[in-house]
Amino acid sequence: MITEGLKGRDFLRLQDFSKAEIETMLEMGLKLKADTVMRRNHDDILPRRTLFMMFFNPSLRTRNSFEAGIFQLGGHAHFLEPSATRLPTLEGEDLGYSSERISDMARVLSRMGDALAIRILGDVVDWEYDKSFRIIEEFAKWSHVPVINMEDNKYHPCQGMADAMTLWEMFGKDLRGRKIGVTWTYGSSPKKPIAPHHDFMYMASLFGADIVFARPPEMRIDPEIEAQVKANVEANGGSYEVTETLEDAFEDADVVYAKNYVCLDLLPPVTSKPEKEEMMKLFNKYKDWIADEKRMNLAKPTAQYMHCLPCERGAEVSDAVLDGKWGAACFNEAENRLHAQKGVMASIIP
Numbered sequence: 001m002i003t004e005g006l007k008g009r010d011f012l013r014l015q016d017f018s019k020a021e022i023e024t025m026l027e028m029g030l031k032l033k034a035d036t037v038m039r040r041n042h043d044d045i046l047p048r049r050t051l052f053m054m055f056f057n058p059s060l061r062t063r064n065s066f067e068a069g070i071f072q073l074g075g076h077a078h079f080l081e082p083s084a085t086r087l088p089t090l091e092g093e094d095l096g097y098s099s100e101r102i103s104d105m106a107r108v109l110s111r112m113g114d115a116l117a118i119r120i121l122g123d124v125v126d127w128e129y130d131k132s133f134r135i136i137e138e139f140a141k142w143s144h145v146p147v148i149n150m151e152d153n154k155y156h157p158c159q160g161m162a163d164a165m166t167l168w169e170m171f172g173k174d175l176r177g178r179k180i181g182v183t184w185t186y187g188s189s190p191k192k193p194i195a196p197h198h199d200f201m202y203m204a205s206l207f208g209a210d211i212v213f214a215r216p217p218e219m220r221i222d223p224e225i226e227a228q229v230k231a232n233v234e235a236n237g238g239s240y241e242v243t244e245t246l247e248d249a250f251e252d253a254d255v256v257y258a259k260n261y262v263c264l265d266l267l268p269p270v271t272s273k274p275e276k277e278e279m280m281k282l283f284n285k286y287k288d289w290i291a292d293e294k295r296m297n298l299a300k301p302t303a304q305y306m307h308c309l310p311c312e313r314g315a316e317v318s319d320a321v322l323d324g325k326w327g328a329a330c331f332n333e334a335e336n337r338l339h340a341q342k343g344v345m346a347s348i349i350p
Contacts, residue, residue, distance in 0.1 A: 029343025049075035050113035119150035160199030181249030187260030205232035304329035
């Protein structure tokens, strides 16, 4: 499998790669997954490589899938939590002895290891929508080794890769003719990022799915991402429809992806500060927006439910859906974080 053109590349956004390059990384991940099932070792792929992981937000799947993945490929990971380092800052934001300029941190770490991976979003950047990606881009600007985006406010490319792998395993890589229902659902917290919705729809559209996106009128997605989704379906034989009726996403669907996310119009830079109380008032208008048995029974008999996890049971999804016949793909999706990220790391880390 040829990955030479990918070696040394940053993995910041799916949009930075061609469809063929994304396919190469996914195929690598699927091959590694199949070999893992057969107990074939791959510790000769990235022997003695070091991955520095910087987490500014909690993580279960992302941290453990990266740690396990780099180990299985022959390397090892360093887990760097904020309390163990000074706060990384952009130019003009220095805080004396409690912070360190990103340009300095990136150059130091990239002399000691072989890749950097960063997760930063939400409260850490006061919900300033564009700032978290700008921070990751700044690390990439100064790093001499590949930088991997483990999620920011706008993008979650590693999750998107796992989502695509899961869809491929169910339907093959050609998703034309497959209805993928995507919807916002209720949640009791105003802190769930929109990035997973963005990259799920980006990947489904890249492979020609028919996407029906249901959301309350106030819950738009980023217009730049939406334009990319529309361009993808046009180029790849799919379709994209937006509706304000929840059931439209479920009716006759092959897959339903349903989760909560924040309201972009109640966050900076649209507002001066995060309007969390107003957001909860908005969410409470749509408490009946949940992926439950009644809605899933509108889908095809073989339909599956997907969610990036962690999910809020009883709000985003019912126990009967997640623990029943519809929930298997959700846990396959979680497992595929490991295999998809191994495909990415094996492809880009020199």
